[in-house]
Amino acid sequence: MNVVxxxxxxxxxxxxxxxxxxxxxxxxxxxxxxxxxxxxxSPVPVLRASxxxxxxxxxxTPLTLVLLFCGLGLGNTLxxxxxxxxxxxxxxxxxxxLSAYTASFVCESLRAGINTVPMGQAxxxxxxxxxxxxxxxxxILPQAFRSVVGPLGSVLIALIKNTTIAxxxxxxxxxxxxxxxxxxxxxxxxxxFIGFALGFMVLxxxxxxxxxxxxxxxxxxx
Amino acid sequence: MTATPLxxxxxxNKHFGELHVLQxxxxxxxxxxxxxxxxxxxxxxxxxxxxxxxxxxxxxxxxTIDGQPLPAEGRGLARLRSDVGMVFQSFNLFAHKTxxxxxxxxxxxxxxxxxxxxxxxxxxxxxxxGIANQAHKYPAQLSxxxxxxxxxARALAMDxxxxxxxxxxxxxxxxxxxxxxxxxxxxxxDGMTMVVxxxxxxxxxxxxxxxxxxxxxxxxxxxxxxxxxxxxxTDRAKDFLSKILTx
Ligand SMILES: Nc1ncnc2c1ncn2[C@@H]1O[C@H](COP(=O)(O)OP(=O)(O)OP(=O)(O)O)[C@@H](O)[C@H]1O
Ligand SMILES: [Mg+2]
Numbered sequence: 001m002n003v004v005x006x007x008x009x010x011x012x013x014x015x016x017x018x019x020x021x022x023x024x025x026x027x028x029x030x031x032x033x034x035x036x037x038x039x040x041x042s043p044v045p046v047l048r049a050s051x052x053x054x055x056x057x058x059x060x061t062p063l064t065l066v067l068l069f070c071g072l073g074l075g076n077t078l079x080x081x082x083x084x085x086x087x088x089x090x091x092x093x094x095x096x097x098l099s100a101y102t103a104s105f106v107c108e109s110l111r112a113g114i115n116t117v118p119m120g121q122a123x124x125x126x127x128x129x130x131x132x133x134x135x136x137x138x139x140i141l142p143q144a145f146r147s148v149v150g151p152l153g154s155v156l157i158a159l160i161k162n163t164t165i166a167x168x169x170x171x172x173x174x175x176x177x178x179x180x181x182x183x184x185x186x187x188x189x190x191x192x193f194i195g196f197a198l199g200f201m202v203l204x205x206x207x208x209x210x211x212x213x214x215x216x217x218x219x220x221x222x
Numbered sequence: 223m224t225a226t227p228l229x230x231x232x233x234x235n236k237h238f239g240e241l242h243v244l245q246x247x248x249x250x251x252x253x254x255x256x257x258x259x260x261x262x263x264x265x266x267x268x269x270x271x272x273x274x275x276x277x278x279x280x281x282x283x284x285x286t287i288d289g290q291p292l293p294a295e296g297r298g299l300a301r302l303r304s305d306v307g308m309v310f311q312s313f314n315l316f317a318h319k320t321x322x323x324x325x326x327x328x329x330x331x332x333x334x335x336x337x338x339x340x341x342x343x344x345x346x347x348x349x350x351x352g353i354a355n356q357a358h359k360y361p362a363q364l365s366x367x368x369x370x371x372x373x374x375a376r377a378l379a380m381d382x383x384x385x386x387x388x389x390x391x392x393x394x395x396x397x398x399x400x401x402x403x404x405x406x407x408x409x410x411x412d413g414m415t416m417v418v419x420x421x422x423x424x425x426x427x428x429x430x431x432x433x434x435x436x437x438x439x440x441x442x443x444x445x446x447x448x449x450x451x452x453x454x455x456t457d458r459a460k461d462f463l464s465k466i467l468t469x
Binding site for chain 1: 297
């Protein structure tokens with residue numbers, strides 16, 4: 001366990017990078033996922049079809065491919081640049097990939113949530129004179145979100161774990177730091193694994209508890 | 223010379239697949255008039271109500287509100303809907319909003335009324351339907367009768383030209399029916415234009431100007447409540463009345 005303790009500084013730094021990656025991607029995924037869910041239930045056929053196409057493509061592509069596409073395709077070939085600093089650039093490319101991928105899961109959770117909202121809620125909103133957009137944002141989505149807080153927590157936990165793939169395109173997050181550490185301390189592989197596994201649990205377990213608690217608190221009584 | 227009616231349906235037809243739910247419906251509702259729609263289950267009463275604010279589309283025919291044909295979609299439709307109140311059998315109060323928020327939502331979002339003014343008016347309306355003291359509760363904390371009265375206040379808050387009621391009391395426990403009917407009778411007395419689907423004959427006799435009897439997607443008979451209940455002209459109406467009277 002000494003190896004872990006001796007390198008605590010860089011390890012914490014790497015986990016901080018995991019946290020930043022997770023937070024930015026979670027926000028991106030939430031925004032994009034909500035938009036996609038809106039598209040998938042909209043009355044406009046073109047929007048519905050594009051939403052469906054996007055979700056089915058993303059959900060059925062391995063995340064490794066999505067991130068490599070962001071790093072190599074968007075970054076190198078198409079020359080998408082967020083910053084002159086290489087590490088900052090790869091961070092944002094990873095955020096794009098993780099958001100784009102996770103958004104499809106957010107969308108599907110939300111859509112399940114939308115299905116729990118009784119038809120009458122939308123009808124009442126429309127007969128008061130709300131437009132489709134207003135009905136979505138003030139009546140349907142708020143109730144849908146509340147009913148899928150639990151599943152959204154699971155999506156977030158999966159996202160936190162998925163950030164480890166970002167090391168593939170040069171982001172110095174926790175898994176990358178672990179690999180480096182193992183390279184220089186081949187005799188302490190098991191303690192290093194355990195140390196990093198615990199590190200992830202410190203992030204994911206409270207997330208799970210928080211969302212479990214929120215989901216009870218926010219539930220809509222009918 | 224008579225003023226143009228507020229709601230006019232002309233030769234309205236609608237199908238659900240093979241089923242011809244509305245067959246050549248012609249119906250006019252005048253300002254201040256209370257029309258009770260009555261008829262056997264499946265005759266198309268709810269569908270008729272719902273076409274008037276376009277929760278259901280129609281196949282052929284025209285519907286006009288205050289001289290304006292119903293817009294197909296978009297903002298024009300939303301504006302028109304805000305003039306046609308709707309009270310549902312299952313209340314459909316917004317479950318995640320308080321009673322007060324339920325009533326102020328339309329004025330705030332659609333009419334862009336200032337918040338203070340919208341809340342003042344909402345409290346007046348809640349007082350009028352007898353639930354001002356429940357303004358900060360959520361719908362699930364209220365009884366069915368109270369929820370339906372909130373739904374009526376929500377409709378009134380938009381100052382609608384007409385309110386449609388689709389069996390407003392049939393989901394209620396018997397002891398709560400009267401409190402909702404009383405509110406509706408008062409509305410009728412105040413001159414509100416109303417189309418009410420109901421089997422409550424007491425209400426029809428007390429408040430309706432006209433009873434419209436529907437069967438199998440057609441309007442079969444129209445008359446004053448006393449005439450209709452006292453001496454129905456068609457066999458189908460006689461048959462229907464004998465059934466609901468023995469219940
Ligand atoms: N969305 C729908 N899709 C297909 N058929 C429908 C739909 N809504 C209603 N119907 C059918 O249309 C007919 C008329 O229904 P409607 O609800 O208007 O009748 P109603 O007179 O209100 O009856 P009730 O007294 O039972 O409420 C019924 O046969 C019903 O099964
Ligand atoms: Mg009905």
